[in-house]
Amino acid sequence: MSLPNPATDSPASTTGTSLASHAPHATQPMESHPLKKGLRQTEQRKAVFEALMSNADHPSAVDVFIRVKNRMPTISLATVYNCLETLTDNGLVRAVNHEREPSRFCANLQEHAHLFCSQCASVTDIPLHTHTPPEQIWKLPTGITITQQEVSFRGLCAKCASTQGA
Numbered sequence: 001m002s003l004p005n006p007a008t009d010s011p012a013s014t015t016g017t018s019l020a021s022h023a024p025h026a027t028q029p030m031e032s033h034p035l036k037k038g039l040r041q042t043e044q045r046k047a048v049f050e051a052l053m054s055n056a057d058h059p060s061a062v063d064v065f066i067r068v069k070n071r072m073p074t075i076s077l078a079t080v081y082n083c084l085e086t087l088t089d090n091g092l093v094r095a096v097n098h099e100r101e102p103s104r105f106c107a108n109l110q111e112h113a114h115l116f117c118s119q120c121a122s123v124t125d126i127p128l129h130t131h132t133p134p135e136q137i138w139k140l141p142t143g144i145t146i147t148q149q150e151v152s153f154r155g156l157c158a159k160c161a162s163t164q165g166a
């Protein structure tokens with residue numbers, strides 16, 4: 001069974017494990033699949049979370065996929081998307097959106113703003129000096145309710161700013 005896979009140009013399909021599930025002579029008993037899948041999901045979510053925690057550089061889903069694939073070669077991009085969605089829904093990770101770029105992910109749950117570098121597209125965390133309620137920083141229009149703050153700055157990261165001055 002080594003037919004060429006029409007989707008080989010997709011990086012997620014290099015292992016082909018999910019596409020091979022139609023094979024008529026599956027060697028594993030069917031009943032072991034759900035449990036195995038659930039266990040793998042947990043391991044995969046842990047690996048995705050650790051990839052995010054290892055470096056506070058706000059990777060995209062594809063960046064996370066490349067990192068996790070090094071230690072878990074069978075993981076697919078779709079699984080990484082699912083894990084990131086679960087982590088975001090559970091409040092363990094924040095999705096950071098800027099203009100029309102793909103979402104980046106942030107595991108820093110402290111209140112902070114983001115600086116988007118217009119030169120290298122890096123994202124830098126900007127912490128607050130103190131925890132100040134939004135109504136003390138902003139002139140909030142009467143009657144509105146703030147449920148979440150998302151403050152972004154645009155400029156140059158320290159590295160780009162230093163090379164521009166040189």
Ligand SMILES: [Zn+2]
Pocket residue numbers: 058106107108112113114124125
């Ligand atoms: Zn952040």
Ligand SMILES: [Zn+2]
Pocket residue numbers: 117118119120121122156157158159160161
């Ligand atoms: Zn930069």
